[in-house]
Amino acid sequence: MKLLTKTALAAGLALASLTAPLATAPAMAQTAQKIAIVNLPAVIANSTAYQAAQTAQQTTYAAQLQQAEQRRAALQAQINPLMTAFQTARQAANPDQAALQQQAQQIQQLQQSGQAELNQILAPISRSEAYVTEQIEERLGAAVQAAAQAAGVTLVVSPDTVLWADNSHNLNEAVLNQLNTMLPSVQVTPPEGWVPREMRQQQEAAAQAQAAQGQPATSGR
Secondary structure (H helix, E strand, O other): OHHHHHHHHHHHHHHHHHHHHHHHHHHHHHOOOOEEEOOHHHHHHHOHHHHHHHHHHHHHOHHHHHHHHHHHHHHHHHHHHHHHHHHHHHOOOOOOHHHHHHHHHHHHHHHHHHHHHHHHHOHHHHHHHHHHHHHHHHHHHHHHHHHHHHHOOOEEEOHHHOOOOOHHHEOHHHHHHHHHHHOOOOOOOOOOOOOOHHHHHHHHHHHHHHHHHHOOOOOOO
16 A cells, blocks of 8 residues: 555656646746857858958059069069979988078078068058958947847857757848848048057057056055
8 A cells, every 4th residue: 555655656746747847838938048159250251341341442452452462473483493492402312401491491581571571561451451340340249139139039159169050040141131231331441540459459558557657656554
């Protein structure tokens, strides 16, 4: 009799555990969390504003692009014979290691100085790229929020944090549509004196540090 009572009790608990979720399902559905994934760099790169800016840069900075291409070709023409000579000397039966090292250093120095020269020529375009991206980033948060709210999403994460998800969690297109509506175009040429956000933050930190150093020491009393 005692055994029957325990069995009946266990069966009752099992039945209760099966029926409880059914009874509380509506309440759970009301508080269900929906997660979506957004690839922010991809959204920026595919936005109407960014694509239009890329096209505009080809015209606005045509002189710098042409100069950089011409200088790149000249540098390559200078380096190619040195590379050929280096490869030939290295394949010799008894190569001179000291001479090979000197040749390699010469090639490396030319490559580094050439890259620095190209970076200087292309600096206005790099500055424009930073300006374009920053303008888009300033509206990106609002676009993500609007797309999430429209889709009933309560949590948005980056693809870098996701191990696997099916396409139903992808919010890229919705965010892209919102961004294109909010920001159809951006300025390509930065205003006079403009610097990228990272440099502004560094300048602000340096100014704060100088201000802190200039303050009189506080009393310990």
